[in-house]
Amino acid sequence: MAAVQTFYLPHYPTYPIYVCMFKDVSNADFLRSQLLEANPKFDYAFLDATMILSLPHLLSASFLALHSHVTHRSKTRTPHSELVFRLHPSNNIGESYKRFGISDSTTYLIAVKIGLGPETTAESVMEHLSENVKGEAVLIGGGGLEIGMWANEAKVRKVYKLENKDAAKKEKNGAVNGVDRAEANQRQEVESVILGMVSLKGS
Known part of the structure; x- marks a missing residue:
């Protein structure tokens, strides 16, 4: 069962950020294919966990993605693709996905879901990811691992x-x-x- 950690950004407390971590993922190719097909059920930011240095690193990009969405200044299709884009220092969207997004060989995964409406809850995210990610869910904080523990500096x-x-x-x-x-x-x-x-x- 996926372990969901919920974070709240100070300026946008009504938009929870749901985060899950997985190791030993064996179906990254399937997850990536759903993103490429723009399947709305898989509207997440699927990130290569080895590229996320810390929780502030992740939440900074999450804030910019959400702020761009709320202020209608997004450069990409969804807030989740915007999150991946905001992690990369350049303005090349393709490079952003190549460096920070999920690849077919990803085994350490961070999944982020921005709660844009009441239909998205920690429970719904947990259920959907548990059904579709083939990997071991890892508890974040509270005796579990911290975001950034898998980073390749x-x-x-x-x-x-x-x-x-x-x-x-x-x-x-x-x-x-x-x-x-x-x-x-x-x-x-x-x-x-x-x-x-x-x-x-x-x-």
């Missing part, structure tokens, strides 16, 4: 064109209690830059 850095300065930082900062300070701060620094890039794209 090297891949994310490459898409956002961020230089990997790990080696230089390690040499400069050294280690404290066996934990490298540069390594400890790296993810936070990368996330901060990426959130800024996502926000700038939406401005």
